[in-house]
Amino acid sequence: xxxxxxxVLRFGDSALVLAxxxxxxxxxxxxxxxxxxxxxxxxxxxxxxxxxxxxxxxxEGAARDEDTLAFHRDAGxxxxxxxxxxxNGDFAETTARGYFxxxxxxxxxxxxVRSKDERIAAVAEKSRKxxxxxxxxxxxxxxxxxxxxxxxxxxMQRAVNELWRYTGELFLADDVDTAMASxxxxxxxxxxxxxxxxxxxxxxxxxxxxLPVDPWMQRGGKQGVHTEALGYLxxxxxILPRTIAGAVW
Amino acid sequence: MVTVGGRNSVxxxxxxxxxxxxxxxxxxxxxDLGILRDxxxxxxxxxxxxLTPTYSGCPATETIREDVxxxxxxxxxxxxxxxxxxxxxxTTAWINxxxxxxxxxxxxxxxxxxxxxxxxxxxxxxxxxxxxxTPCKALYRCNQCDEPFDYFKRF
Ligand SMILES: [Zn+2]
Numbered sequence: 001x002x003x004x005x006x007x008v009l010r011f012g013d014s015a016l017v018l019a020x021x022x023x024x025x026x027x028x029x030x031x032x033x034x035x036x037x038x039x040x041x042x043x044x045x046x047x048x049x050x051x052x053x054x055x056x057x058x059x060e061g062a063a064r065d066e067d068t069l070a071f072h073r074d075a076g077x078x079x080x081x082x083x084x085x086x087x088n089g090d091f092a093e094t095t096a097r098g099y100f101x102x103x104x105x106x107x108x109x110x111x112x113v114r115s116k117d118e119r120i121a122a123v124a125e126k127s128r129k130x131x132x133x134x135x136x137x138x139x140x141x142x143x144x145x146x147x148x149x150x151x152x153x154x155x156m157q158r159a160v161n162e163l164w165r166y167t168g169e170l171f172l173a174d175d176v177d178t179a180m181a182s183x184x185x186x187x188x189x190x191x192x193x194x195x196x197x198x199x200x201x202x203x204x205x206x207x208x209x210x211l212p213v214d215p216w217m218q219r220g221g222k223q224g225v226h227t228e229a230l231g232y233l234x235x236x237x238x239i240l241p242r243t244i245a246g247a248v249w
Numbered sequence: 250m251v252t253v254g255g256r257n258s259v260x261x262x263x264x265x266x267x268x269x270x271x272x273x274x275x276x277x278x279x280x281d282l283g284i285l286r287d288x289x290x291x292x293x294x295x296x297x298x299x300l301t302p303t304y305s306g307c308p309a310t311e312t313i314r315e316d317v318x319x320x321x322x323x324x325x326x327x328x329x330x331x332x333x334x335x336x337x338x339x340t341t342a343w344i345n346x347x348x349x350x351x352x353x354x355x356x357x358x359x360x361x362x363x364x365x366x367x368x369x370x371x372x373x374x375x376x377x378x379x380x381x382x383t384p385c386k387a388l389y390r391c392n393q394c395d396e397p398f399d400y401f402k403r404f
Contacts, residue, residue, distance in 0.1 A: 033388075037380035044384065047306025051335065122336035126305050129338055129404060137379060 003179045005059040006079060007186055008120065009069075010176075010222050011108075012052030013080035015127075016070055017230065018101060019045035020237050021088055030091055037137060041098070044130040051123045067248075071241040075230045082221035083166040085230040092152070092159035095141045099203070100163060102135035104170045107195055111187035120185060139203055146207025153208065160204075161212045168217025171196070176222075257296065257326060259288045266298065269320055272312045273383050276355045279313060283343025286334055296321070296329045301339045303404075304384040341385075341404045357386065357399045364400040366391035374398075 022042035029035035053066035064072075084101055088094045109131060112124030145156040171193040173181070180186030204211055220226070241247050266288065267280045279285040279300070287299035298317055302310040314331050321329035341360035344352075349359035358364045363372045364387075371393030378388040379402075386399045 033378040033380075036378065036382070040380040040384050043306035043308070044304055045306065047302070047304060051305055118336070122338075125338045126302075126335045129340075130304060133379065 001059055003176045004117070004185065005056055006176045007180045008052055008056045008059060009079040010081070011112075011123075012049050012056055012066075012069075013078045014084050014101070014105075015045045015052060016049035017078070017080045017233065018084040018098075019043075019049055020233055021084065021086075022094075022098075024236075025088055025094065034091075041134050041137070044134065048123070048127045048130070051126065055119050055123065067241070071238045075226050075234055076224045078221075078226060078230060078234070079224060080221055080226075080230075081166070081169050082218050082227060083163065083170065085221070085227060085233060086163060086166060087229055089159065089162075090155055092145055092155040093162065095138060095145060096156065096159040096163050098134070099138040099142050100167050100170075100200075102131060102138045103196055103199055104167075104192065105131050106135050107192040108187065111192070115186065116184040142203055142209070143207040146204070146209040156207065157209055160209060161214070164212035164214045165216055165218050169219045169221060172217075172219055172222075174222065257324065259290070262288050262296070262298075262324070262326075265324060266317060266320060269313060269316045271309055272316075273309050274352070274355070274357065276351045277344075277348045279317070281345055281348025281351060283339065283345065283348075284313065291330070296326055298329060298331050299334050300331060301334050303339050307384055309383075339404075341401065344401075352401055357401055358389065360401045360403040364389045364398075366393060366396070367398055368396050369394040374400075376400075 019042045022038050022045065025038050026035060026042070029038055049070070050066050053069045057064045057066060057069055081101075083097060086093070086097055106128070109124040109128035113121050113128060115121040115124065142156065145152040147153070148156075171189045173189045177186060177189050181188045201211060218227075263280070263285075266285060267278045269279045269285075271277050271279065271282060271284075282303065284300055284303065285298070286301050287297075289297050289299070291297045298321070300310075300314065300317065310333075314333070317331050318329065321331075344360065352359045353367050356367050358367050364374045364376075365372050366374055366389075369391060371391055373392040374389045375392060376387055377390050377397065381388045381399055385401055385404065387402045388397060389400045390397045
């Protein structure tokens with residue numbers, strides 16, 4: 001059960017942290033339309049995080065609900081991939097981060113809908129439909145910016161170069177992944193790498209972007225070893241319920 | 250209160266649950282949208298109302314759940330149970346004909362193969378923004394009458 005809890009937290013925390021990142025952009029997007037889109041994507045991700053974390057709470061069996069898990073854990077207890085905790089940066093970085101995540105998530109959910117764990121399959125089924133729209137949007141922006149003006153191209157290239165080292169972790173298996181995959185509950189992360197890379201190549205081709213060559217890949221998010229960026233994010237997200245005991249919406 | 254064999258008949262409960270509206274698009278009911286999946290007496294005898302969320306982060310979902318719970322209490326069912334069912338995932342294909350008609354009359358193009366302008370009926374329209382004022386809607390502009398309109402996007 002411990003492995004399954006860890007596994008579910010990875011999906012829940014990744015959705016939660018990315019949702020929090022995106023909601024910080026509300027009223028800061030370059031155009032109104034994007035403001036609404038970012039808010040909508042963020043909302044979907046908060047919803048997905050809630051479904052995952054509610055299940056995590058049940059698996060844990062320690063009477064912690066999704067709110068408690070979201071607001072009363074420290075960074076070391078978070079299991080999100082490092083990619084999603086990267087700061088928003090400029091719009092190119094926000095876009096690249098979203099695209100890398102959305103594409104990975106679309107492949108991951110396509111696997112998880114076949115999970116032997118019905119609850120995981122159901123959350124994946126729900127998330128998958130929403131994620132398809134997120135991917136459509138983020139991919140569209142990668143192409144528009146990459147194949148746009150000289151400046152947007154330069155920024156998009158810099159953003160994908162910058163974030164590339166956080167994509168390796170998505171395809172790295174540890175004991176939890178292996179146990180879940182062999183039990184028919186999860187999937188082998190490495191199996192997603194080829195389809196992910198193929199689509200990135202196609203998109204980058206259309207966007208006139210170079211595939212980054214960065215042999216060094218960061219890792220550790222799934223095991224709770226995070227960058228300091230997560231600490232700042234959590235401080236802001238958790239301050240209210242942590243300052244005022246028992247505060248609820 | 251209509252009762253059958255001392256219990257509320259499932260059919261009568263369905264009828265009054267049809268008064269529960271989507272708080273964001275109050276012209277359509279939870280039956281119209283296909284959010285109300287089932288009404289049944291569970292094996293423990295408790296009345297269960299099965300709902301499914303449209304989008305997982307849709308803020309209307311909580312309000313709808315509360316409205317259903319209130320409706321149950323107002324009709325004398327104190328121990329009703331609202332169950333959120335994720336699978337099969339909600340799809341706009343579950344929106345019924347009456348719901349589509351109501352959306353149209355309200356000025357929202359219902360989900361179809363193509364977004365049809367609710368004002369002039371033209372199917373020639375372009376997407377202005379895929380994400381609209383609520384998660385379920387996209388913003389379109391009619392090429393015929395040039396008016397912008399909300400399209401309940403296929404999902
Ligand atoms: Zn028109």
